[in-house]
Amino acid sequence: MTTAPTLDASRVELPLHAAEVPWRTVVWNDPVNLMSYVSWVFRRHFGFDQPTAERLMMQVHTDGRAVLAEGNREQMERHVEAMHEYGLWATVEKVER
Amino acid sequence: MRGFVAEGERYRAILEPAEARILISLGEQLSQLYADGLAGDPLAEQALTRVLPDAYRDDEEAAAEWRELSRRGLIERKAGFAAAFTEPLRAVADSTTPTAVTLTEGGAIDWMRAIGDLRLILAERLGIVVDGDEGQGGPEGAAELYAWLAWMQDDLVRVLDAPR
Numbered sequence: 001m002t003t004a005p006t007l008d009a010s011r012v013e014l015p016l017h018a019a020e021v022p023w024r025t026v027v028w029n030d031p032v033n034l035m036s037y038v039s040w041v042f043r044r045h046f047g048f049d050q051p052t053a054e055r056l057m058m059q060v061h062t063d064g065r066a067v068l069a070e071g072n073r074e075q076m077e078r079h080v081e082a083m084h085e086y087g088l089w090a091t092v093e094k095v096e097r
Numbered sequence: 098m099r100g101f102v103a104e105g106e107r108y109r110a111i112l113e114p115a116e117a118r119i120l121i122s123l124g125e126q127l128s129q130l131y132a133d134g135l136a137g138d139p140l141a142e143q144a145l146t147r148v149l150p151d152a153y154r155d156d157e158e159a160a161a162e163w164r165e166l167s168r169r170g171l172i173e174r175k176a177g178f179a180a181a182f183t184e185p186l187r188a189v190a191d192s193t194t195p196t197a198v199t200l201t202e203g204g205a206i207d208w209m210r211a212i213g214d215l216r217l218i219l220a221e222r223l224g225i226v227v228d229g230d231e232g233q234g235g236p237e238g239a240a241e242l243y244a245w246l247a248w249m250q251d252d253l254v255r256v257l258d259a260p261r
Binding site: 029030031032033034036037040044061077080081084085086087089090091092093 | 147148149150151152153154155159163167171174175178206209210213214216217220225226227228229230247250251254255257258
């Protein structure tokens with residue numbers, strides 16, 4: 001028989017709150033992909049409605065980049081891989097705090 | 098070729114045999130590039146940089162680690178999109194009259210992806226680097242192919258988006 005270990009509360013790592021997760025998926029402008037296609041990919045992959053997808057696509061086009069998602073690193077890498085499958089230029093980056 | 102129409106759950110377009118032969122040739126070049134890239138050929142690796150960009154911009158170590166984990170699988174899936182693009186075109190190419198290609202939704206998405214990858218590689222050859230470049234002055238016919246592929250991809254977006 002054994003006893004439950006004593007937990008040192010100061011060493012227990014709590015899961016990050018959604019608002020604190022420090023990674024994001026960025027899509028960059030490129031001169032090749034069509035605006036209609038980019039908007040379609042944003043709707044298809046991220047599930048955005050048409051106005052949101054259009055707004056983010058225009059942000060990529062005019063600002064050169066847009067943040068498409070925030071979350072943990074593994075999730076962001078999966079988004080980036082999916083964007084690369086669609087031929088979009090996407091990167092993972094750490095959220096500056 | 099006049100564009101895709103939705104028929105039930107499928108998407109259908111009629112192509113000239115000569116159009117199909119051009120598209121097959123492009124698709125096969127793309128497949129070859131992926132095969133050479135998987136084999137580690139440096140010229141193919143260079144040509145594929147636009148299709149397989151780094152996942153980290155300012156962190157070479159993270160970018161290298163990600164390449165190690167993801168690059169092979171990505172190339173294999175992209176090779177699958179290229180094959181899904183060329184295969185349905187073979188019957189059209191072998192015909193003597195305009196012939197229909199019929200795609201499932203998944204097939205249509207594979208076509209959009211393969212066409213997008215072809216445009217990225219053509220853009221590299223045409224020196225298209227900023228918005229507004231049209232690739233004039235590239236190899237004979239390349240700018241026209243680039244524009245034709247754009248039209249096809251846009252047409253697929255349109256038909257997949259059309260209310261059913």
